[in-house]
Amino acid sequence: MSAGDFYFAINATFRFIHDTYGKDVLIDYWTSMAHEYHAAVAARFREGGLAEVQRYWADYFAEEPGGDVHVGLSDMGVEIDVRDCPAIRWLTEVGREIVPYYCEHCHYVSTALADQAGMCFALTGGGGTCHQVFSLRGDPA
Amino acid sequence: MIGVQDFIGYYDWTFEYLRRNYGEQAVHDYWLRAISQDSQIHARQLIGAKGFDGMREYWAHTLTAEEAGYTFDQTNDYFRIDMFDCPSKGHLIKRGLAAYHDYCEHCMGWLKPLMDDAGFIIDHEHNHAGQCWWEMHRVTDRLTEPPPNRGPNDVRNLPNWQQERHDVYLNSEHLEGDVGTET
Numbered sequence: 072m073s074a075g076d077f078y079f080a081i082n083a084t085f086r087f088i089h090d091t092y093g094k095d096v097l098i099d100y101w102t103s104m105a106h107e108y109h110a111a112v113a114a115r116f117r118e119g120g121l122a123e124v125q126r127y128w129a130d131y132f133a134e135e136p137g138g139d140v141h142v143g144l145s146d147m148g149v150e151i152d153v154r155d156c157p158a159i160r161w162l163t164e165v166g167r168e169i170v171p172y173y174c175e176h177c178h179y180v181s182t183a184l185a186d187q188a189g190m191c192f193a194l195t196g197g198g199g200t201c202h203q204v205f206s207l208r209g210d211p212a
Numbered sequence: 213m214i215g216v217q218d219f220i221g222y223y224d225w226t227f228e229y230l231r232r233n234y235g236e237q238a239v240h241d242y243w244l245r246a247i248s249q250d251s252q253i254h255a256r257q258l259i260g261a262k263g264f265d266g267m268r269e270y271w272a273h274t275l276t277a278e279e280a281g282y283t284f285d286q287t288n289d290y291f292r293i294d295m296f297d298c299p300s301k302g303h304l305i306k307r308g309l310a311a312y313h314d315y316c317e318h319c320m321g322w323l324k325p326l327m328d329d330a331g332f333i334i335d336h337e338h339n340h341a342g343q344c345w346w347e348m349h350r351v352t353d354r355l356t357e358p359p360p361n362r363g364p365n366d367v368r369n370l371p372n373w374q375q376e377r378h379d380v381y382l383n384s385e386h387l388e389g390d391v392g393t394e395t
Binding site: 107165 | 219222242
């Protein structure tokens with residue numbers, strides 16, 4: 072299990088970039104991270120398809136501290152049902168002020184990841200509960 | 213999702229993102245404002261209120277959570293950490309990650325301003341291989357040279373201590389040149 076206090080730094084990093092350089096730069100930071108730091112993950116998705124996407128996220132959320140997230144493969148694609156986001160829970164429980172755009176990183180990072188893998192990504196919800204879908208291009212996600 | 217399990221990897225990448233787009237000073241501003249004054253506000257509160265005892269309380273929690281290899285040494289005059297297996301640098305070494313040119317510098321980047329504000333000075337040395345030592349003294353207890361060997365737990369006694377480049381800080385100031393301490 073990982074050290075949950077690192078969520079403090081993630082939240083603070085978003086605030087620093089947003090307040091210093093603006094929202095456009097924060098979005099660039101997220102998409103650049105997906106294209107550079109996560110390039111190997113995108114390659115795994117591209118080569119392994121939706122089965123690899125499912126495997127990756129199931130393993131990933133199993134290693135995060137706390138939360139309640141179900142990852143499954145359906146006709147829609149890989150559906151990630153975040154019933155209790157580990158990051159939002161950790162930050163909320165210790166009373167940290169969560170930046171209002173915190174949840175947007177999932178949209179921008181995963182959209183860029185999916186795009187590199189020839190997939191689509193959709194997200195609804197936020198604030199601790201959301202529904203995310205990775206699908207093959209052309210599928211009705 | 214950006215989670216905490218691979219935080220160290222993109223923390224290092226973030227330093228380089230800021231450096232290449234906004235310069236080296238932007239990285240130091242990030243360590244000050246985002247990490248020292250925001251993310252680690254709980255460390256500031258503990259150390260500001262309890263001094264050496266607060267340092268022990270803070271690092272006992274965080275180094276245990278990160279599964280570090282370390283020892284503490286506390287006296288009336290200093291609080292010391294000997295890190296023989298840094299989980300943070302170790303994570304990068306094991307995965308061959310080195311986006312930023314000086315990952316280890318981030319610790320001084322956020323700790324120096326914290327200790328400045330709390331009334332402490334830092335004596336410190338790291339070897340860029342996951343090993344370092346730290347001594348925090350009251351600002352009135354300045355040293356004229358790095359502290360003497362502190363006994364069997366002193367990381368400087370390790371046979372592989374003298375590897376990689378060494379950076380040394382005395383009274384919170386970086387010493388220039390090849391100044392690694394021999395013990």
